[in-house]
Amino acid sequence: MKLKNDMQLFFAEKIEGETAFLSETESRHCLKVLRKKEGDCLQVTDGRGICYTGELFIIKKRLAAIGKLAVVDQQERRHPLLSLAIAPTKNNSRLEWLLEKAVEIGLDELQPFVSKHSERRKINERRLSDIAVSAMKQSGRYQLPEIQPLVKLEDLLDSQIDGKVMNLVGSQSSDMDISEIDLSGKNKIRLFIGPEGDFSEEEWSLMHQKDFVFVNLGNFRLRTETAGMVGVTLINSLINKI
């Protein structure tokens, strides 16, 4: 499935005038791993929809930049945005692969939360950001998904009063198929996936009160990260049809 890509894609958060400044991580990847040389022609994205080509130059020993930028391609942000609110898995690597896959597919935002039965109450935001950057580049996207800070589920539920956000929650007892959902007038679709130990009774009840839409994700019992993956795939497919 991987298309041939003649030029490597880099990411630069900081673009000033005609110059994109690579971070230390991106510079190391560019200079040490891929052994790019001054004057090489590279592609770089700002993670906000634009892809440029330009020429590599070295600012100092371990820091690279890409100059003489010219826009070569653009991607508009799709609407509605696709957000995944999920309790981090006990095993870090399961959340990490979910993020990698979800970014390839089209995720716009990851919102980790801690709920009553969460087994993991800390995340490595920096590592998740690096995975998002890497998956964005690998999949040829120019939009970098946002990794939100970890919050308490109750705080997240309290803040949900925007009528343009549609909140879905994966529930095995629901018969509602994601393909039946009406996305019109929404600017964000947020899917909530509970922790390995499931949401608590109070949490389910609060989501009911907040008019969450309970959606079915399949016939069988899914692991947390599989449920996230299935939900993101099905909602993404629905957004693509708009």
Added chain:
Amino acid sequence: MKLKNDMQLFFAEKIEGETAFLSETESRHCLKVLRKKEGDCLQVTDGRGICYTGELFIIKKRLAAIGKLAVVDQQERRHPLLSLAIAPTKNNSRLEWLLEKAVEIGLDELQPFVSKHSERRKINERRLSDIAVSAMKQSGRYQLPEIQPLVKLEDLLDSQIDGKVMNLVGSQSSDMDISEIDLSGKNKIRLFIGPEGDFSEEEWSLMHQKDFVFVNLGNFRLRTETAGMVGVTLINSLINKI
């Protein structure tokens, strides 16, 4: 998302009369890891749709069986069956997690193949079978997906003359959405996913001649295992609507 399950589910290939004989692996898991004792009440599936309860007894030191079986639940095989034909990934663990997820979702068959640009030309069938068993039990399924032996893609393509098998292939240049496919009259839907280096020109051309349906799996460039995952999720969702 994980439901509470009061009783652990085991798998036994060999069931004779009222007794299910656990394999060495299942016996070890039962006796050493879960520390089950003689007389404990357990659930066991034959992987062909039936779930029994019964009483644990020990045949000899490391071999367990479950006796006094009584059927407690059944799952019919869905039709059409969902088969994934895929080139094993260079990195084994990527194929392994794809299999785990695909089994949780509803996969019925994995058909690994070697094609012109395949980087990996061997698989560990035993390990894949163990993963399939583990994912089946974890997801509460009673149907064990089949892991077919690794074959050459050309041999697989030569053998496709059964009109009841619909062959799909993931292709980024296709506009065909999986949700538009008509599954009626088919008894198997098989999705082909190419290797990291993509199918060769000859392979694409052969699939065209064989009336394969080229389907789009999304907007961005997907890794082999992500493409497999997305395809399985979307086809599974379509089968569930029949």
